[in-house]
Amino acid sequence: MAYVKLKFGNLFDEPTDLVVLPCSTGGTVTNFVANHLREYDIPHPRPGMHLGDVDVQPFDGAENVAQFAAFVASVENMTSTEEAIAEIGASLGNVTRQSDAIRRVSAPLLGAGAGGLDREKVIEALSRSFKETAAENAILTIFVLHRNVIERLKKKRLRESTGEQVIKGKQPTKEIEHTPIRVFISYSGTSPIHKQWVAKIATYLRSNGLDARLDQWHLRGGMDLSQWMANELQLADRVIIITDSRYRERADGRVGGVGWETMLVQGDMLSRSSDDNRYIVVVREDHFSSGVPTYLKTKYCIHWRTDSDESQMQSELLEELYNVDKAPPIGEPPVFV
Structure with a gap:
């Protein structure tokens, strides 16, 4: 099965196979993404994308980061939807099935900034849809820039994963992920x-x-x-x-x-x-x-x-x-x- 991980830090800090870059349907990006596009001399996303669209292309300007980049339209008119995030997650999962070269995908909290979505709902929508369509050994790492936010999100996920066992009177156990070597x-x-x-x-x-x-x-x-x-x-x-x-x-x-x-x-x-x-x-x-x-x-x-x-x-x-x-x-x- 595919896996999803949360990690504190900047998605540009370590290499991956596919880096996910959020943009609006009009082709605009945040200052954070824009600074990195300028640093690596990479063209901006194409305008005219629809909410939930994913555009995968070679990441020629930043091969130390990834072989491929995916511009994803996660915001439209300063808003977003869980459905759009789920659509993006499913598309990213399909990419790992279509290309054997792509097994590790790095993404930020899509739609949680300019889109105004709840962070927990973003993670749930992105994770669920990615797992449904991704290759069995694919890994999606969601990067979070603030340590206090990721600690809260991890605790919430752990409570949710063990909650059913506690209700049934069983000793809660942490799920072990068997990711391929x-x-x-x-x-x-x-x-x-x-x-x-x-x-x-x-x-x-x-x-x-x-x-x-x-x-x-x-x-x-x-x-x-x-x-x-x-x-x-x-x-x-x-x-x-x-x-x-x-x-x-x-x-x-x-x-x-x-x-x-x-x-x-x-x-x-x-x-x-x-x-x-x-x-x-x-x-x-x-x-x-x-x-x-x-x-x-x-x-x-x-x-x-x-x-x-x-x-x-x-x-x-x-x-x-x-x-x-x-x-x-x-x-x-x-x-x-």
Whole structure:
């Protein structure tokens, strides 16, 4: 199922797949949005939109924020309606079904400012309609600019989610959200056969509940490759680095996209604890040492030779990504006389 989260802050503060920009039916925007449009040299929304309309377009001027932007007509003549917000939510959900590249959507409290709508009603309408139409692993994050407002909204949502259990005399429990693990796959396009093999792995992971991200599917034409990689690395829960001799050469020599990515990954690794397992290294070479970049030689690696059992190796990778505990259970201690 799709999920909706509330978060304190500015929706421009972190990368996402689709950023939602509110506007009026006449094409006007708030000062907050206008300042960011000027900052990134992005054209204003088209006039003549109807209340509830959604216009998705490439976000070429701000690729460090998102690949796509959606102008949404949430206000008309300084007013708005819950129906319009619900229509916007449904349209945003449909976008995640139509484009596999869009899984995370960031939006403000639409219609709660100039539109004058109650914040709680905005969240209810937007959340309900988004969940009804969105892809199963899509996530809508609603950003709130004021901390006191978001604390009040979160408390209200928690009371509502546990209220029925309290009435029935049950112990209230917090709902656990099982959002798909987002996995970024880094590799070098050594050959068409290698690229097909990488895509096969990514397909296997997606068929087993993981949101595997691959440039072959998710990199939009015309987007800056380095910026896309930086966004994906920041959004990923886990990162698979598939190395071979060509990847090693480019990583050690800091050449091209692999070289740029190496600098980003090294910086992230240094900021993490030594037992952090965010990164999984897969060595696709028959001779192990010829496929490992210098900076990864101290990391645990999966050696996936060309003659390896594909099914067995896929299962091993899947278990690593899901942190499966392979240790046998501890039995009862012996009784000594």
